Amino acid sequence: MVQLGQKAAIYCRVSTADQSGDRQERDLRAFADRAGYEAVGVFKETGSGAKFDRVERRKVMALAQARQIDAVLVTELSRWGRSTLDLLETLRELEARRVSVVALSGMTFDLASATGRMMATMLAxxxxxxxxxLRERVRSGLAAARARGKTLGRQLGQRPKSDRLAPKVLALVDAGRSYRLIGRELGLSKNTVADIVKRRRVLDAGSIS
Structure with missing residues (x-):
């Protein structure tokens, strides 16, 4: 039960530039209203991966350190933590400030409770x-591509990003990943992934003929 007057920061994150955090914001604002939180700010950013510098998340942490919020609202836990270690470290830091991370489902990740610690560790x-x-599948796919004699390096004059990531895209396709998930993982649009696959099929058809 949320105490009257509790303040929350809304944190939204999407993986690629062709995605929008507007839906996350809309859903979290509605959730805050239903749960009785006062939303003191909305923090949005785009990016994924362990090396991604989350400037907006740092702003949320600064609010927690200043004791200006009681909770952080996210659509799901994966939007907040970049890895198991990062997730648990930030949850511990928030716990020290008595700030909880609350998911859209209403589940509260509060390391002050045994349930919160168990759920956060398990899900992360x-x-x-x-x-x-996924890393293992990528490595296996790249090895298989090399075994088939595929050239995995970048060729001069090709599309810089799409051709640089083409070997990984093709390896993930061979591993059974969907175009949407591949695009999310590598920061490409679904159409770009489809174009890379199409180009490979054209090249394969040419080599057969």
């Missing part, structure tokens, strides 16, 4: 496992 561990599994 699953996400980390999936990420490691």
């Amino acid at each position: 561990g699953i996400a980390e496992f999936e990420r490691d599994l």
Whole structure:
């Protein structure tokens, strides 16, 4: 039960520039109204990966350190934490300021409680496992591509980003990943992924003929 007058920061994150955080903001504002939180700010950013510098998230942490908020509202836990270690470290820091991370489902991740610690560790561990599994699939796909004699390096005059990431895209396609998930992981649009696959098929058809 939210105490009257509790303040919350709304944090939205999308993985690529062709996505929008507007829906996350809309859903979280509605959730804040229903739950009785006073939204003191909305913080949006675009990007993914362990090396992504989350400037807006740092602003939220600064509010927590200044004790200006009681909760951080996110659509899901993966929007907040970049890795298991990062997730648990930030949750511990928020706990020290008595700030909870609350997901759109209403689930509260508060390390002050045994349930909060268990759920945060379990969910973050699953996400980390999936990420490691994806890395293994990429490595296996690249090895298979090399075994087939594919040239994985960048060629002069080609599209800089799409051709640089083409080997990874093709490896992920071979591993069974969807175009949407590949685009989200690598920061490409779904159409760009489809174009890379189409170009490979054209090249393969030419080599057969």
